[in-house]
Amino acid sequence: MTELVLSDLLRSVLRGLEITVILTISGSILAFVCAFVFGLGRVSRWRFIRVFSVCYIELFRGTSVFVQVFWLYYALPAFGLLLSPLLAGILGLGLNVGAYGAEVVRSAVQATGRDQYEACCALNFTRYQTFRYIILPQAFPRMLPVFGNNMVELMKASSIVSLISLSDITFQAQQFRIRTGQTFLPFAVTLIVYFILYLGILFFIRSVTRLANPQKVKV
């Protein structure tokens, strides 16, 4: 009996873990891309791009990720766009966290001293060269700790996907509870698994931070 319950729990957790990990990794990649595209768009020379970026950032920061995922999954079909649950989950989480990341990119870029921009002008760099070789290499290490926090937030927020019929680890734990009436065991396991994922993200960010250390940047 106990063995059956444990193997049931193990299978549930592993299934859920797969979804949670896929969501966290894919969502983070999307968030990373959005953060750069819209964070730099926010400081663009072209008004249209600036306005568009601000709209994206404020829309996604100002509304709940919960409602956003809901819209992607349940409302878009009414307009003829039927996203798969996984895609809707990745999009919802990625776009939401990307909006926060965009502000991180913007503030890190703007925190780079004026003297650096002026030196680039004096050395006749183009705007692209200025960002690519001077501003971003200095701003990137500043972004990393906050990106790490955002990634952890994304992982934790991924539990909302149960709403759109994705069986992530929280949903699986909940299902296990309903099946067996056990409450302590599934949530203890879920707690530990989330914490291990958190440690994994922490380790990942530490490694990237070491790589991005200015001492080791090569041209």
Next chain:
Amino acid sequence: MISFSKKIKKYSFILGISLSFLYFIHSADCRANGESRPTRLEKLQKRGYVRIGLSNEPPWTVIDADGQVGGAGPDLTHAVFQRMGVSELQGVLSTFGGLIPGLLAGRSDAISSGLFIQPGRCQAVAFSEPDLCDREAFLMKKDMPLALKTYRDLATDSSLQVGVPAGGTEEREALAAGVPASRLVPVPDGPSGMIMLLAGRIQVYSLPASSAQHLVDLWRGQKFSLVTVEDAPVMCAGTAFSPNAVDLRDAYDHVLAKLKADGTYDRILRAHGFDPSLARGHTREEFCRGKESL
């Protein structure tokens, strides 16, 4: 966790309503073109499977660790669709609050998860004729000497905190009997209700009798008493279809009536501990019209 589930259900409900509105606008122009296209049933037959919206609510719906779908609702729906020429049933698992929005968004073809037929829901979806019916029950700890038999009894004892399934019909019944809203505690799911009972957060847990029986069985070690509510009407669930799939719903009703006649229906319900006789004599019309007509 508990407040989170509450949030899910609240949001789902509000959005579900607004989305169904959007969906009507959209579907209105879809209906306008072409009569010669294949019917929904023909499309399902060609595809070979039907997607059923489910949430895990034993014994109405049971989903095991590998995602295998069972329980009275899905088994009965599966049997009906097999007779209709659609051999396979695919479960679209979600929270209870996500069922109707998912159906309206075209994520599922029908819902079979013990969704009670009520006037409000009849506005949003097209129900089949009643399939699973149940009485209401109260769950209490056995050491509590409470002689509760009706919702009115709950209203008179002002010390009682009453757990009701979030988004379920019990809340309305209790309010109608005079229980103040401040004493009603929404319960996200069965096990949570049991823990709330044990912890003394609620003294009574009001829920469908078959769900209550299932929980009592799960908590074999503990002593709970189950009382059937006397002043509550029999509630019936139906399989829910999209409002523009009335043709499919009618085809479903047709086969369901046949299964009720040939004994298949009784066999499936008994296998899951439901009383097949409860549904007899009840109609969709009656539940959709609501209380006044009873």
Next chain:
Amino acid sequence: MIIMEQIAASRPMVQISDVSKAFNGISVLDGLNLEIPIGQKVALLGPSGSGKTTILRLLMTLETIDAGQVRIEGVPMYEGAPDAPCLLPEGQIRAVRSRIGMVFQHFGLFPHLNVLNNIALPQILNGQAGKTEAENRAHELLQMVGLGEKAYLLPDQLSGGQKQRVAIARALALQPDILLFDEPTSALDPQRVSDVLDLLNMICRKTGTTMLLVTHEMEFARQFADRILFFDHGQIVEDGAPDVVFTNPKDNRTRAFLGLPVIDV
């Protein structure tokens, strides 16, 4: 040969015509006219806020002018009407800007790049040299400014004087026709000032670069410059050879600034 000289004489390296510039409604330069011939070493003196640094910054296109025109060897930097000048579009202004280099008061070195790359990268990005060539040239320049050993250190590991020499080497690497220095001695120990002077004189001998230098150090200006410009309230109040300006200035404001007795008119 005579004709060539005439052309050169008719085309000053820097020509500033009727230039005005205001910050937040406060006038910094007001109808300024200035011509600087090729190869001249000019020191700009004057009290703080007199507009001398602004001249360097608008030559470097870090600021734009409100009215007038700026020409580099006859090539205008602005288009449109003289009362509403507009900086040339990016593609065209880069060609003009490439002739000018600047050494900032606080150097503006790139902290994430080592000394060698600080000097090599601008050459590569400006398409002047490939990686190897740029690095060779950077090593040569570092030897020249006396920092041959420091190529692989980060800027933060250098002293103020060393940073400045890196900044000078970086500006020289792009072989500009005009070099601008903003307060080159202000961040240095007094005993380092003569080192800077020697370095600048050596650069002049080797390259013949036109130089504009903003400073507060009278002695430094006197030893460095061919020509002294004394600024006050956005106008040139004294213009001449160092010996004349320092010993017998015409304008009372200059006299006051230099601590000489004021002449009654």
